Amino acid sequence: MRAQDRKLLEATRFYAALGDTAMERLTRNAFVQLVPKDGLLFMQGDMPEFVHLVLSGRISLGAEDPGGHATVVEVFREGQLFILAAAILDKPYLLSARALSEARVLMIPAETFREVLDAEPRLSRALVDVLAEHWRLLVRQIKGLKLHSAAERLATYLVIRSDARDGAATIRLDEELRIVASRLGMTPESLSRAFTALRAHGVASRGRSIAIDDIASLRRMCRYEDLE
Amino acid sequence: MRAQDRKLLEATRFYAALGDTAMERLTRNAFVQLVPKDGLLFMQGDMPEFVHLVLSGRISLGAEDPGGHATVVEVFREGQLFILAAAILDKPYLLSARALSEARVLMIPAETFREVLDAEPRLSRALVDVLAEHWRLLVRQIKGLKLHSAAERLATYLVIRSDARDGAATIRLDEELRIVASRLGMTPESLSRAFTALRAHGVASRGRSIAIDDIASLRRMCRYEDLE
DNA sequence: CGGCTTATTGACATACGTCAACTATTGTGG
């Protein structure tokens, strides 16, 4: 592992919770893999051989349908562990992982991971928090899908993206809009129309560049109070 | 806690993973609450004061919209811990909990829970597995919502409910159909129509009583391979 | 056996998906 990678790793909340000893054991057999844009890390149905931590770039977790339909369930970024559940339980992946940009991924053998998990209390303690956060991520998504319209889901997404809490903001989305659309559970066409609908609420978009007049009013519009 | 409750508790996988000592600490300040049918345990937005374990009955976790719309995200039953994430992270609940039947719930003070979590490695180790399972539950649901039609989601639900893997089966759903509909992300009317659509695939329903001609063929129809 | 809740059915509305044409962005090689 490069010094740069180690530094990145040490900056994560996960590392802080884990401590040096446990982290050392965890990374002893780990290696860094360079994944090209669109590269596939694993497919749904595969048995997990590694636990992955994103060192740089963005990784999408998605599902595909035999019928060719596909959807992005979540995107993970620098410093995040993803789809731990399969590796922890040693069950087949429910999702496929694909690099949305060139990415560097720390590959921790699943076997090692489970060993350390049983031996190092600090690892399981740290994972409890990580998994709890991930659980809330998915609950928010389900609430969005079941309770909110396409435009509201987009508004929510924009509010989350623009870290400001009120006033105006401009955002440059780093995902392609079709990825955003998929993540939000709609087609690119519907996303375009959702942007059009948000014009009435002070959102101007040109491609991936978005300007929001007043975030507070957008927050109100999307009726989504549990954003935090 | 009644002897009956303790016995039930001891039979859970959770208890087995946890061991006597940790469980004793965990339950020292806990008590059993009787919740009437439709009783509210907590509401979204509340700060978690307890971690809950279902001793008997069924508890629905759902979300409501200011607009009056509501949805059931998941139903938890005997022996299950639910919405751990909020209590672990000490953040507001994302969901409300309501009893679908009269229920008995073990209430473990959240404070105690977090203390034991930090002190007893076996608790965090056990929770990792519980949370990992719960994560997969939600991922399956998201995949269903985004990739499958109402009829397919119903078929999947029926296949999961009928524990047989092939041949014929009859099921008696213990939830009212409107709860099932909500859990599956549709209206009761759409659920009725989904049942009608499944008639072509050998599913006969009269109210909550359902007869399936051939589960294997239903499995195929719902294109949902990661049921387990 | 009522009466009340729950489920079903029909008619209709609508949000979103699909398909296709067009336009804007982005990335690349001369």
Place this chain on the structure above:
DNA sequence: CCACAATAGTTGACGTATGTCAATAAGCCG
């Protein structure tokens, strides 16, 4: 650095799954 090709995004016309509202029928419980 420009030009151009490739890819991504937008817009319009239209189809369809699912929601809504209302009326009826079926279960369910005292």
